Amino acid sequence: xxxxxxxxLTTAISLSIIIPLVLAHEHSGHGExxxxxxxxxxxxxxxxxxxxxxxxxxxxxxxxxxTYFTHPDYSGLMLxxxxxxxxxxxxxxxxxxxxxVARSRLALTTQIAFSIVNALGLLLxxxxxSKTPKLYGNNVHHKLGWTMTWVxxxxxxxxxxxxxxxxxxxxxxxxxxxxxxxxxxxxxxxxYQQMHPDSVASMHRYSHDSGxxxxxxxxxxxxxxxxxQEKDAQRERFMGQPHGHYAEDxxxxxxxxxxxxxxxxxxxxxxxxxxxxxxxxxxYDAVDVLILVFGFxxxxxxxxxxxxxxxxxxxxxxxxxxxxxxxxxWYGLLTLGRWMGCFAEYGWAWNIRPPGGMVSSGKxxxxxxxxxxxxVIFLYGSTNVFLEHLAAWGNxxxxxxxxxxxxxxxxxxxxxxxxxxxxxxIRDLLNASLSHWNTSQGPYSHxxxxxxxxxYSFSMNPFPALIVxxxxxxxxxxxxxxxxxxxxxxxxxxxxxxxxxxxxxxYLLTYLSPPTSYLPSRPPSEIIAxxxxxxxxxxxxxxxxxxxxxxxxxNLNAMFVxxxxxxxxxxxxxxxxxxxxxxxxxxxxxQPAFHSSRVPLASHKPDETVG
Numbered sequence: 001x002x003x004x005x006x007x008x009l010t011t012a013i014s015l016s017i018i019i020p021l022v023l024a025h026e027h028s029g030h031g032e033x034x035x036x037x038x039x040x041x042x043x044x045x046x047x048x049x050x051x052x053x054x055x056x057x058x059x060x061x062x063x064x065x066x067t068y069f070t071h072p073d074y075s076g077l078m079l080x081x082x083x084x085x086x087x088x089x090x091x092x093x094x095x096x097x098x099x100x101v102a103r104s105r106l107a108l109t110t111q112i113a114f115s116i117v118n119a120l121g122l123l124l125x126x127x128x129x130s131k132t133p134k135l136y137g138n139n140v141h142h143k144l145g146w147t148m149t150w151v152x153x154x155x156x157x158x159x160x161x162x163x164x165x166x167x168x169x170x171x172x173x174x175x176x177x178x179x180x181x182x183x184x185x186x187x188x189x190x191x192y193q194q195m196h197p198d199s200v201a202s203m204h205r206y207s208h209d210s211g212x213x214x215x216x217x218x219x220x221x222x223x224x225x226x227x228x229q230e231k232d233a234q235r236e237r238f239m240g241q242p243h244g245h246y247a248e249d250x251x252x253x254x255x256x257x258x259x260x261x262x263x264x265x266x267x268x269x270x271x272x273x274x275x276x277x278x279x280x281x282x283x284y285d286a287v288d289v290l291i292l293v294f295g296f297x298x299x300x301x302x303x304x305x306x307x308x309x310x311x312x313x314x315x316x317x318x319x320x321x322x323x324x325x326x327x328x329x330w331y332g333l334l335t336l337g338r339w340m341g342c343f344a345e346y347g348w349a350w351n352i353r354p355p356g357g358m359v360s361s362g363k364x365x366x367x368x369x370x371x372x373x374x375x376v377i378f379l380y381g382s383t384n385v386f387l388e389h390l391a392a393w394g395n396x397x398x399x400x401x402x403x404x405x406x407x408x409x410x411x412x413x414x415x416x417x418x419x420x421x422x423x424x425x426i427r428d429l430l431n432a433s434l435s436h437w438n439t440s441q442g443p444y445s446h447x448x449x450x451x452x453x454x455x456y457s458f459s460m461n462p463f464p465a466l467i468v469x470x471x472x473x474x475x476x477x478x479x480x481x482x483x484x485x486x487x488x489x490x491x492x493x494x495x496x497x498x499x500x501x502x503x504x505x506x507y508l509l510t511y512l513s514p515p516t517s518y519l520p521s522r523p524p525s526e527i528i529a530x531x532x533x534x535x536x537x538x539x540x541x542x543x544x545x546x547x548x549x550x551x552x553x554x555n556l557n558a559m560f561v562x563x564x565x566x567x568x569x570x571x572x573x574x575x576x577x578x579x580x581x582x583x584x585x586x587x588x589x590x591q592p593a594f595h596s597s598r599v600p601l602a603s604h605k606p607d608e609t610v611g
């Protein structure tokens with residue numbers, strides 16, 4: 001069941017990345033020829049298959065089409081649109097997601113703030129489009145932007161409904177409990193009066209009263225008031241809230257028609273069937289999971305539309321770099337998240353996996369992070385091996401096609417090896433040659449010698465890092481059509497090699513000192529690994545044919561991309577740390593017991609006595 005869930009999630013995320021980018025282009029075409037690194041992992045057309053087309057293109061270069069980047073009019077509106085959308089989708093949206101996941105009371109406020117900033121950006125973009133010609137017709141950025149806006153607004157509405165439902169349930173439950181408490185108290189007091197009239201009467205007297213019925217009605221009232229005040233004080237100490245204040249609050253809510261049996265919220269809740277409520281909750285949670293991925297696609301499609309790239313046959317080359325680079329980019333973000341403690345309940349944060357008693361049974365059965373990495377590699381290799389010759393279908397197979405297929409087979413075999421290494425059943429079968437000696441009696445029955453090694457408690461699977469290492473070496477030496485393109489490809493290939501080496505250091509550290517705690521161990525080498533993946537993925541995206549051509553036209557060398565990417569990666573990693581820290585703060589605010597367990601010893605005065 002868990003493997004099916006992993007397969008569905010992986011397929012959904014892959015399709016969410018691939019489909020919008022395919023639709024981002026207004027024309028259909030064929031793959032770009034050449035020994036391009038992006039085409040080495042997807043469909044490509046060999047230059048031998050299109051000799052006349054390549055010769056014509058080089059002999060008569062076509063004039064460049066106008067783009068929004070080069071359009072001189074109303075550039076201020078476009079820059080303001082880019083700035084607002086960056087604030088909304090890069091800064092505000094991640095905070096919205098983590099607060100929503102943590103079920104914080106501030107989640108709705110941040111969602112409203114995001115909607116306001118996003119609406120302002122949409123307004124400026126609409127004004128800009130109305131004043132400028134359509135330079136990238138039928139682009140997916142506009143359609144995806146409006147679609148994601150309506151999705152986020154729908155999530156906001158569902159969040160409002162959930163907040164009202166939760167508030168209604170809490171108010172009704174607390175009100176019933178407090179009302180039942182008062183009714184039971186009155187009932188118990190009446191029974192006590194019937195059984196012990198003298199004791200109750202003595203409770204109602206002042207100290208100067210003789211007990212012969214001479215007390216006044218006012219004195220009895222004052223005594224009753226004193227008793228109930230004492231009970232209110234006791235109730236306040238046990239419940240943490242004054243009874244009188246809560247009664248006033250409940251009464252106010254009843255007057256407003258929010259908690260009563262005919263209240264507005266009750267009537268609205270009756271209109272929503274239970275199956276629809278479950279669907280709305282699933283929709284809300286699914287948006288939390290996928291909205292950041294779609295935000296990444298939206299920002300990437302905005303750059304594509306603004307720069308006017310991926311036209312004509314270059315669509316396949318652009319898709320190859322955008323999809324594969326995006327995967328490595330998110331791989332780096334997840335690697336940094338693992339270092340910071342994300343997925344610790346699954347044992348993915350370089351910690352000991354918590355047992356089933358600490359976490360749910362479903363989380364306890366989730367496979368290791370290395371198994372998921374190996375599965376993704378296997379899935380890519382098993383599907384892409386049939387797509388390498390798709391763009392040149394019907395043409396002669398070339399040595400380049402065989403080279404590309406070999407890379408896919410490497411992914412297929414390497415991912416399969418990684419999954420087999422993670423299998424406990426395979427490990428038990430490999431130990432079968434000695435298991436028959438493990439008996440309860442005999443000279444070889446010492447328990448300490450048959451105890452599982454410490455390395456069995458965590459995963460040290462080198463195959464995911466090995467596949468990335470070989471890919472980086474291949475792409476670093478892959479011949480390109482220009483010197484700038486060759487250097488750019490060598491940059492991200494070298495960064496992938498750096499990731500593999502950093503992951504090897506992580507395994508060396510964990511082998512020498514295995515994790516012994518449920519808390520994340522945070523090996524420092526994983527920070528280097530995540531940095532290499534994030535920056536390598538961004539440079540991978542930027543190494544497509546159109547972007548390299550634009551760099552050459554503007555006299556930009558390969559180091560321009562490298563330096564900009566390094567700075568962006570460092571800032572992005574810092575922002576991810578801040579966002580996850582906000583999530584931890586929100587979760588701590590939802591757990592008041594956590595604070596009570598962290599009261600400093602200095603809070604007790606020396607002269608206090610315990611009675």
